[in-house]
Amino acid sequence: MDRREGEGCPRRNADAAQDRDVNSSSPVIAAFKVFQQELDTKHDKHERLVKISRDVTIESKRTIFLLHRVTSVSNTDDILKEADVKLDAVRQKIGQIAEELRGEDLFQFHRAFTPGIQEYVEAVTFLHYIRHRSLISLEEINAMLVFTRGEQEELKGSVEAPQTGGPVLTFQVTPSDYLLGVADLTGELMRLCISSVGNGDIDTPFQVSQFLRQIHDGFSYIGNTGPYEVSKKLHTLRQSLGKVEDACYALRVRGSEIPKHMLADVFSSRTTHLEPEEGVV
Structure with a gap:
């Protein structure tokens, strides 16, 4: 061999x-x-x-x-x-x-x-x-x-x-990268609200809530016609908007009876659980 x-x-x-x-x-x-x-x-x-x-x-x-x-x-x-x-x-x-x-x-x-x-x-x-x-x-x-x-x-x-x-x-x-960056911005704005409330700033959450609503309305015009990644992040955007609006509601209704040092805890605990097919109305 x-x-x-x-x-x-x-x-x-x-x-x-x-x-x-x-x-x-x-x-x-x-x-x-x-x-x-x-x-x-x-x-x-x-x-x-x-x-x-x-x-x-x-x-x-x-x-x-x-x-x-x-x-x-x-x-x-x-x-x-x-x-x-x-x-x-x-x-x-x-x-x-x-x-x-x-x-x-x-x-x-x-x-x-x-x-x-x-x-x-x-x-x-x-x-x-x-x-x-x-x-x-x-x-x-x-x-x-x-x-x-x-x-x-x-x-x-x-x-x-x-x-x-x-x-x-x-x-x-590109327009798609811009839209995806703006969609990620909504999460940072939600964190900004929590920090603002923790420091006694009650106006910022309501300003951010109105701003996020405008962004959501703009994304609604795109709907399912935009890139797949954009429609995928729309659910996260809706969650951020829902959390901010829900917390603003709590601040408006109960803000006067909650001590300022506890407002941030109330704000962060008021979360909205939305299904992917549900919208924010």
């Missing part, structure tokens, strides 16, 4: 060497090598986008945690300024995504960076609501994601002096 293996190995090696000589000049193999290089390039780009998206997600979450402190301080300007700085750093990360997508089809790599973009939209809309008590539009968000020539050089890591000029790089948040 060992002798046969010893005799067969040289012949197999010779055949393999002959196949390599033939294959190297084959146009089919040459074409597949090109395909391999293209796939490797796209895979590497996908992995870089995933890593950048994770950084965007982490920094956006930290900004949201920072913004929740506005209910416990008397002067919110410092917190809002710090949030602006953090979001500007996130914006530079999104600029790196735009640089990676230059000349590429956005939707080929959309799944790689959509979690980070949704988290960024959530942070931006949360900051805008705290500052203006309104919802920032998709056009306003996209207007902030326009990068000048000097910023482009920074994104590339160039040590040369930044050049001045008009916008050369843009990133456009």
